[in-house]
Amino acid sequence: MAKEKKLVEQITSMKEDFAQWYTDVVKKAELIDYSSVKGCMIIKPAGYAIWENIQHELDRRFKETGVENVYLPMFIPESLLEKEKDHVEGFAPEVAWVTMGGLQPLQERLCVRPTSETLFCDFYKNDIHSYRDLPKVYNQWCSVVRWEKETRPFLRSREFLWQEGHTAHATAEEARERTIQMLNVYADFCEEVLAMPVIRGQKTDKEKFAGAEATFTIEALMHDGKALQSGTSHDFGDGFARAFEIQYTDKENQLQYVHQTSWGLSTRLIGGVIMVHGDDSGLVLPPRIAPVQVMIVPIRQDAEGVLDKAKELCETLKSVSRVKIDDSEKSPGYKFAEQEMRGIPLRLELGPKDIEAGRCILVRRDNGEKIETPLAEVSDVVERLLIQIQKEMFERAKAHRDSHISDAKDLEELRRIAEDKAGFIRGMWCGETACEEKIKEELAVTSRCMPFTDQERISETCVCCGKPAKKLIYWGKAY
C-alpha cells in the first residue's frame, strides 16, 4: 500500500509556507503536471475540466452580448508586430520566435502570438469597409506564449490558455461601452460562478496594456493577502486603427477610423480559485465550477445492496447535480482524503446501517458540516446545499477580502501597513507616475486599480507627495 500512503501525505500548511501549500495543492489535486518543456505545464483532467466549465459559462455569457467566435493564426510576422510602437515595445522582449519552417530558414521570422491585437487589426483592415460592417465583436479561445523567466502553475507560464475578445466600433463611445460591458461580464462571472469577489476599476497609465488608451481590471484578493489581476478589458481608442489604417465609410460617405477594444481572461483564474477558497486539506471548489459536485462513497460496499442503492441514488441525483460514485477498491478513509484534496463540494456516505435507517450522510467540503439526510429528501437537500455552499463561499471570501482592506493617509502609514498587514491598501494619489514609481520601489506595492464604485476621498492629499489628490487607488502586492 505504498502508493496509497504517498497520495494522502500531508499538504504543507498555508501558514507555514503559502507558496509551497499552493504547489502541493496543484499537484495533489492532480490539476497540473510539470512537462519536459521548461516553463510550460500539463493541464490534467481534473484541471482541464474546471477550464471547460469556465469556458462553457463564459462563452454563453459572451454570446448573449452578441460575441461571435473566430480563429486567427498563432503566428505573427515581425513586421506586423512592429506596426504599433507601444505594443511592440511591451511584447517583443518576451515572445518566442520561429525562424525555421521545415528545413528552410524563414525569410521573415514569426513570433508565436503573445496576444493577437496586431492580427485582428490586419484582419479588420481587410474586412471592414462600411458602417454596415460594424460593430465587429469577435473572440477566440486559444493558447498564447510569453517567454517568462519565473513560472508558476496557472499563475505564470510560458504558454497558457485564454480567450481574447477583439472588437471594432464606429464611435469612441461605443468602444468604451463595450470595454466596460465585458469587464462587468468578467466580474459577474467571477462573483457568481467562482464565488470570488473582485474590485472593478481602471489601471493607471503606468500599468495599462501596451498600446491601450485605457485598461480596466478586476482584482481579487488571495488568502495570503496578495492581489490577483483576474481579467482585463482595454479601450484602444483609434490608436491601433491609425497604425493599421482601419477605416470605414460612414453614413455621410466620410472615411472614419474605427475604435477598438480587447479583453482577456485566462487559466490563471484557476490559480485564483485555489488561492481564494483552498484550505490545508487541499482544493475547495465552488459548486458552480466543480466538475463533480457530489461524490457518493459507499461504506462497506461489498455488503449486499449497498452498491445498488448507491447507484440508484446516483441516478436520482443526476437531475440536480454533477454526481459520481467512487466504487474503487480503496478504503473509505482514503477516498475521503482524496476527495477533500480534489475539492469536491459534497460527499455522500451510504452504508448498510444508513440504508436500514433510510438515510445518508452528506458532508460539506467547505466547512466539514455533516448533514444526516432522509433518502427520500436527498435530491432536495443536495440541490439546496449546493446553492447554499456557493453563497456562503462567496460571503466568506468577501468577508476575508473586506477585512484585508486598510486605508493610508500618508507615506508613513502606507509603509507601516505594507510591512505589517497583508491585503489591499487604499490611498489617494495625485496622478503623477513619479509617486506611483516611488511607492513601488520603496514599499514593493503596486497600484492595482482606481476603483469604479467607491471613489470616496479618504484624504485630500496624495499618499506619497502630499500634493492635492485626484484619485483613490487600491495598492497591494500582487501575483
Add this chain to the structure above:
Amino acid sequence: MAKEKKLVEQITSMKEDFAQWYTDVVKKAELIDYSSVKGCMIIKPAGYAIWENIQHELDRRFKETGVENVYLPMFIPESLLEKEKDHVEGFAPEVAWVTMGGLQPLQERLCVRPTSETLFCDFYKNDIHSYRDLPKVYNQWCSVVRWEKETRPFLRSREFLWQEGHTAHATAEEARERTIQMLNVYADFCEEVLAMPVIRGQKTDKEKFAGAEATFTIEALMHDGKALQSGTSHDFGDGFARAFEIQYTDKENQLQYVHQTSWGLSTRLIGGVIMVHGDDSGLVLPPRIAPVQVMIVPIRQDAEGVLDKAKELCETLKSVSRVKIDDSEKSPGYKFAEQEMRGIPLRLELGPKDIEAGRCILVRRDNGEKIETPLAEVSDVVERLLIQIQKEMFERAKAHRDSHISDAKDLEELRRIAEDKAGFIRGMWCGETACEEKIKEELAVTSRCMPFTDQERISETCVCCGKPAKKLIYWGKAY
C-alpha cells in the same frame, strides 16, 4: 448598391473548375479569410460556428466512451521528437522551429507540435506506474502546425485545428479495440451528423502513420470524385512505449510495456462537408451541423404586423430548431442569395399576404423545394423537414459515392478507369509495396484503404503484378 452586387456575384460552376468553385464557396460563404501569415487561414464566424458544432457533438461522443480532456504544451524539445525513429523521420521535415525565446537564443530548439505523441509519451512515462493507472484515455482540442508548401483553405494549411486522442492500455488487445472504437465514433459521426458516407478500413504499411503499427482510416468521396481522408486512428502497439520506456507493474508485480493509440480529426472535415454537399449556388449544410437551421425572411417587412409575426414565429421555432430572422435592410432577393451561399437548410418566407392566408413558405436549400405551410403547423413541419433533409442529403451523397466505385481486375483496366472515371477503384493487391508504388507512379492513384466490410475477392490476382492477391484495396486520387 455596388456592395450588394459584389456579394451576390456568381460562384464559378463546379463543372467548369471544381478547385475554383471550392475557393469561391469558402470565401463567399464567409467561412475563411486569408491572412498575412502565408499558408495560415482565418476561420470566420460562419466557419468557426461549424467547427464548434463538430466539437460539441464529437466531444460528447468521446466522453460517452470515457475520454477525458487535457492540455499539453504546444512545444516539443528536439531531443524528445527524436526518440522514436520512424516518427521523427515522418515529421521533422515539416515542422516549424522556435529558436529564440525573448531576446535569447534557446539552448535546445523547440518545434511547434505537428502532433503530440512524443509529449503524451513523456507525460505517461511519469504518470503511469501500476496497472491501476490504466487505461489512460486522454484527448486534447488544439491547433497543430505542419509546414506545408501548397496550402488550401481547410484541406491543407500550415496551422489547423483538430483534436488528438492519446491512450495507453495494459494489453495489445485493449489498444486495438480502442483504435477501432474511435474509428467507429468518427465514422458514425460523419454519417449521422455530417451526412457524409465513409469507407472504414486500414491503411497499407506504406500509407500508415509515422511510428504506428497499424493505421485505420475513414475515406469519403468528394463531388469531383476525389477521396478525402477524413479521420485516422492509429494502433502503436508497444513501439512508442519501448522508445520512451513507459512501463507499468502488472497484478503479478511484473514490469510491462503499455500499448498505445492515437486518433485525430481536424477542420479539414469542413472542407469535406463543402465538397460532398455544396452546389453551384454555394454551401449546403446538413441540418445537424448547420449553425443556423432556419432563416426567416420577412417579405415587405415594413408592412404593418409582418416583423411582429416573424418574431413570433422565430420564438415558436426556437423549441425545434436553431432559427434566426434576417431583418436587415437588404432586399428579399438579396437575402435569399446570401442564405443560399451560406448553406442554411431552410428558408421561411413570410409576407403580408401569407399572414392574411395564415401560412408561410418554407424553401429547402438542398433541393429548392417550396412547401406552403399553415402557420399553425409550422413547428411540426420544420422539425420533420430538418430530419428529412438530413436523411436525404446522406442518401444523395451515398448514391453519388456508390455510383463512383468501379472494379478493376488488371493494370490495364485500372489505368483506363483512373483516366476515364472519377471515384474509387476497387482492385485486389498482392501485399507488396512495389506494386502499390508502381500504381501510384504510373496512374497517379494511391491506396486509400483496405476496407473492413466488403473484403470480397473481386479477382484472385493482384491488379498490378498478377500474383496471388491478398487484400482488396480502394484506390483513388485524393486531397
